[in-house]
């Protein structure tokens with residue numbers, strides 16, 4: 187048995203831009219076939235944390251929160267920082283290296299910050315229409331709330347019980363109480379039950395994914411609720427809600443936010459780069 191109960195903390199790639207969070211209820215999760223045993227999962231988690239801290243360090247070294255954030259729509263490369271006559275610009279790194287023929291999309295760093303402020307302002311003022319509607323619709327679609335959490339807990343308990351039964355049966359066989367035929371029959375019944383429960387568990391988990399999306403949207407809604415119109419660029423807000431930015435052309439940026447949301451905003455005219 188290589189299965190294990192684990193605390194929830196992982197990243198999902200099924201829906202973009204979502205990081206799984208432990209809501210604080212410290213629910214345990216049953217992980218199928220976690221062979222080799224649990225220690226490797228802990229090592230894996232430790233490695234992930236290390237990787238995350240490295241990413242943070244890398245960002246700080248470049249001394250800009252835009253490192254790795256701006257993307258070229260032509261080649262997909264991230265943008266590179268350039269200092270020209272006292273002004274900070276960002277440019278497609280492959281283009282800057284002369285490796286591609288991407289359309290020039292040099293963008294001033296301050297223009298990105300200004301455009302972010304415009305986007306955040308609009309998002310905050312249309313918060314109810316945009317996020318409120320989404321949250322409501324998602325809630326209507328699933329209509330099970332925290333039921334899936336409870337369902338998963340129940341299934342985990344049943345699987346744990348059956349696994350314990352399996353152990354007892356195996357011990358009885360080893361001690362000669364159960365003959366080979368009876369042992370095979372009994373373990374097969376238990377295995378079938380466990381397999382059926384695993385399927386149920388997958389379904390419940392899929393429902394929980396929707397809960398997670400609503401949670402992310404609600405956090406975003408909460409954050410924007412506290413947004414004061416006209417506030418200057420906030421690094422904290424930027425880091426909290428922006429996943430990446432596509433530099434569409436010299437007049438537009440597309441902000442990819444948490445929960446898979448994306449908004450395109452015009453760069454203020456006086457902040458645009460005119461040069462080709």
Ligand SMILES: [Zn+2]
Pocket residue numbers: 258259260261262263278279280281286288
């Ligand atoms: Zn490019």
